[in-house]
Amino acid sequence: MQIDKLRGKQLDQLFDAILSLEDREECYRFFDDIATMNEIQSLAQRLQVAKMLDEGRTYTAIAEESSASTTTISRVKRCLAYGTDGYRLVLDRLKEKE
Numbered sequence: 772m773q774i775d776k777l778r779g780k781q782l783d784q785l786f787d788a789i790l791s792l793e794d795r796e797e798c799y800r801f802f803d804d805i806a807t808m809n810e811i812q813s814l815a816q817r818l819q820v821a822k823m824l825d826e827g828r829t830y831t832a833i834a835e836e837s838s839a840s841t842t843t844i845s846r847v848k849r850c851l852a853y854g855t856d857g858y859r860l861v862l863d864r865l866k867e868k869e
Contacts, residue, residue: 772855820847821858822865 774782792798802811816839823833830844839847851858 817843817847818858818861820844821851822862824848824851825858825862 788801792801806814816837819837820833820839820843823837824844824847828836830841833839833844834841847858
């Protein structure tokens with residue numbers, strides 16, 4: 772895992788903080804303080820791209836609808852295919868909620 776290079780007290784503290792959030796409004800407040808608009812937008816865009824790839828959408832359709840670059844789409848696709856199943860875990864849970 773790439774993130775293993777960052778594993779430690781600081782990252783544990785960040786993840787514990789995120790896990791302590793109780794609802795969407797708390798997420799909005801926390802992420803507004805901790806990240807820039809561009810960082811938040813990039814994360815949201817990657818999740819949207821992962822969902823669209825999972826639905827079988829084409830690169831062209833994804834790029835048009837999400838404004839993601841083909842580089843971003845390729846990176847997300849690579850994570851879906853060869854990553855640590857983080858996207859899969861979240862996508863499956865989101866599907867269960869729908």
